[in-house]
Amino acid sequence: MSDNTQPRTRVRLRDVADLVGVTAAAASMALADSPRISDKTKRAVRAAATQLGYVPSSAGRALRSQRAGAIALIVPNTTQHVFGHSYFMHVLTGVSSVANERDTQVLVSTNPDEAHGLAAYERVMRSKSADGAIVTSAAVTDLNVERLSQSGLPVVLIGNFPYLSTSVSVGIDDVGASRSITEHLIEVHGRTRLLHVTGPMDHQTAIDRREGFLAAVAAHDLADASRVVEGDFSEEAGRDAVLGLGRDLTGFDGIVFANDDMAFGGLRALKSLGVSVPQDISIVGFDDFGLSRLTTPGITTVRVPAERMARVATERLFDLIEGSKPGPSHQELAVTLVLRESCGCESKADDA
Amino acid sequence: MSDNTQPRTRVRLRDVADLVGVTAAAASMALADSPRISDKTKRAVRAAATQLGYVPSSAGRALRSQRAGAIALIVPNTTQHVFGHSYFMHVLTGVSSVANERDTQVLVSTNPDEAHGLAAYERVMRSKSADGAIVTSAAVTDLNVERLSQSGLPVVLIGNFPYLSTSVSVGIDDVGASRSITEHLIEVHGRTRLLHVTGPMDHQTAIDRREGFLAAVAAHDLADASRVVEGDFSEEAGRDAVLGLGRDLTGFDGIVFANDDMAFGGLRALKSLGVSVPQDISIVGFDDFGLSRLTTPGITTVRVPAERMARVATERLFDLIEGSKPGPSHQELAVTLVLRESCGCESKADDA
DNA sequence: CTGAAAGCGCTTACAG
DNA sequence: CTGAAAGCGCTTACAG
Known part of the structure; x- marks a missing residue:
């Protein structure tokens, strides 16, 4: 019935507020479920937002709240050689699913941006495009990882980094x-x-x-x-x-x-x-x-367990961003020995 | 020599401008290489920006210029089943490399956000988190792809979509x-x-x-x-x-x-x-x-040629975003027959 | 308790 | 040609 053609033009918070007859500030608080706003107004604002198809502008919100609403997954330039496609996809899956739960975007940043004199991921962080980063590098000698992790910006590393003992990391034994x-x-x-x-x-x-x-x-x-x-x-x-x-x-x-x-x-x-x-x-x-x-x-x-490592790392990252739960700086997840035929064990049924 | 400790606190354009003794507007134009600004001022502004480690705020820029500076790569929720990890990584690699050349971020959006009543990727677009999207779905019946591609937002599809003949797409025969x-x-x-x-x-x-x-x-x-x-x-x-x-x-x-x-x-x-x-x-x-x-x-x-398809699709997307070059609405790339042993052809040397 | 201003950082469009 | 205001959309912090 409600064949409401989605508006092609942008709908601002003000439009929602105007429809209800309140200020944009009030509408903002209503949508944020602030106790300041009456239930009646909240309902009206929410209805208007739905009717107009309002989606908050990420830029406006980010600028005002100083939060990008996104996290970055950093792909070091060595990744192609050192890790496989599958590894990275496992990580991406893990990061995405946790980020999704928090209504947070995932930015994938590849590294080889040396032309700009600044590691790409440092640019991402400094430009406030992302509120934190997951770094899954491997090279012990990657100074960028060290700099980034010590910059005070929220960063969680996937892997073991004994030289960066103060960093937050998730690895295996x-x-x-x-x-x-x-x-x-x-x-x-x-x-x-x-x-x-x-x-x-x-x-x-x-x-x-x-x-x-x-x-x-x-x-x-x-x-x-x-x-x-x-x-x-x-x-x-x-x-x-x-x-x-x-x-x-x-x-x-x-x-x-x-x-x-x-x-x-x-x-x-x-x-x-x-x-x-x-x-x-x-x-x-x-x-x-x-x-x-x-x-x-x-x-x-x-x-x-790449996907699980990524999930745990991302949860830790949100902890850091929200400034809560210090927790252990390094976590180790359990691994599984997978027996197939190349060692001499018997062939098993398909393991999917 | 220039052991300039990177500032931890944010550096605003104003800080750069103050250091040089110009207005923020002038500094902005200087960094954008506007002809309005003298070479001398440009040099001074650029030097100050480097010295302070200035990186523009993506939110401020996005809000003012109405451009997110990011594109989205949409992963339909059916992807895990229909495509493999490798396929998606090929696509991601292609999209990233073209986006990198244009100083554009890549947002990866997974789809299964039905809880919010709006397809995740529509949210991404409507919130102006991304200026356009690459969609690599496959299901003919995916109405979201249709809606999105007909919404007027810049979208390029990877694959063949005979039912969406007005959409821009890149596929194979x-x-x-x-x-x-x-x-x-x-x-x-x-x-x-x-x-x-x-x-x-x-x-x-x-x-x-x-x-x-x-x-x-x-x-x-x-x-x-x-x-x-x-x-x-x-x-x-x-x-x-x-x-x-x-x-x-x-x-x-x-x-x-x-x-x-x-x-x-x-x-x-x-x-x-x-x-x-x-x-x-x-x-x-x-x-x-x-x-x-x-x-x-x-x-x-x-x-x-998944990576090449993604590269071409991303270039087309930038064309759409910039409003230039209409070009063909559907492009087909050439494929290669790869002969191995399962058909009866002779074993070849390792094909890397 | 509530209304409306201020301001996040940037760049464009205007006034001089 | 150049200086400085206005305003993108939002939410917080202030004034009443």
Whole structure:
């Protein structure tokens, strides 16, 4: 019945107020459900707002209230290389859903804006386009993250940042998880001669996952038969690590890759060499952002709860913005060991 | 040397102007490089802005200039199901890079905000949080897309929307591409008994890809030996389509899946039945958003240039916002046939 | 308790 | 040509 053609021209708060016969200030308070305003007026204002299709101007509100009503998700320029698409989508999903609950917009800011002399994300923050930021960088040496997190602006980091101990961050126990998955190869599959292919060593995850690997082999007295090769989280690095071993390859019966992309590259290389996985060599990866269940054999890995990390980080960010709940500065979420075939475990049914 | 501690407190244009000894209006014009202002003043203002670390307030600018300085990328609530993570990231990458070139922020708006009675993206537009929107929906029946695109607000759609012929959109020729890949199975691999598994039939891509398949089999007089089964773009649908054939499966020597996810599900199902691909049955997919090169065998598919579509769409959006260049209302980009092993073509070297 | 002004930061349009 | 006011839309803080 109410075939109210949505107005194409902007509707201002004043228009709503005029229709009811109150001031814009009163209408504002009515819509904000202020106790100052009578129920009768509130109802009238709300009806008028609906009738006119009023939507508050974000600029007007932001300027007056000094709140952008948006948070930024920062994509460091290294992301394409270090993280996969799936990882970022998990993070985006987590951030969006929490932001949605709070009627807050999500701004995605990519970094490589060096032309302007200022990191793009610093611009975002300084221009007050966003009230806070989620940063999911990885490089230990990323000074921008440090500057931003110490600027006093609300920022929550996803990952582990031991050098930024005062920052608020949400991560996982990479050391423990890496140790666990390595011990799975040792204890369940009896592997004794292990290779670890690391990520780029300026990334904390790479450092921690190597540490976990080393702890596992040391605890089982397998350090002498084990080796560590440096990679960079790319599929090519996994391939090169395997191919680079040459005839030394036969000295290993298990490979712990620091992420799934490298495990996939390594898996392909092993296949091309006629080495069968897991019969000849067990391999495992890390992340479970999507790839590892698609391969044949499926890659046994550690599932990093990216979406949950993002959700928690975003909730913490709102706490910071609202100035409430200090809470712990670093939180660690639990991870899951996902057993597939590449380690020697039996094939499971489809895991969706 | 210039160890200028960045000010934590906001720097307003007035502060810059005061430092130079001009009015805020003059400083504004100086930074905008207005011909009204002398070079000397411009230099002084720019120096002061740099010294103070001035970044314009997005709210102030937006309110005055009636321009948000942001565009929105709309994620329809059906996206999780219909598109993959990779697709959306390709789009986001394309949109971001063009937006970055124009100093414009990118807002990501997810749709499922029905609680507020207004589609989230309509809120975004009406609140002037964004000056325009890129919509990458798919459902033919999505009335919100129609409303939004006809609201007069600048909107560019990614995909084909024959029902919205007045809208600006960027897509590919799904019919032609589907026909081509089907003919590849027929002409190159001599397949004659073909099955097509469609997407959800309320999606234009599903309709078009089916049409291309039917055109191919009709042109080669293979319609009688061919069949069409309805799917929904999910891995499970691909699996179910194969398993649902039962002993009829032996009647087919080629399957054209309407996307890669279904092809993957089908591939797994065929493997589980002991049917070898491509020896017994050739299969092909559509999209090439990431998955199809990871499987064994790799899936032959049509590469949809998602990032380029997004770039073109975003450029068109800026044209609309700036009110310039009408140009064609629908553009089609070329696609690539990506030959892998699942059709029977020889294994190629790694395609990165 | 309530009405209406002031002002967030910016840039455009006006007056001189 | 240039100076300074006006006003974008909103909400808070003030005056009555």
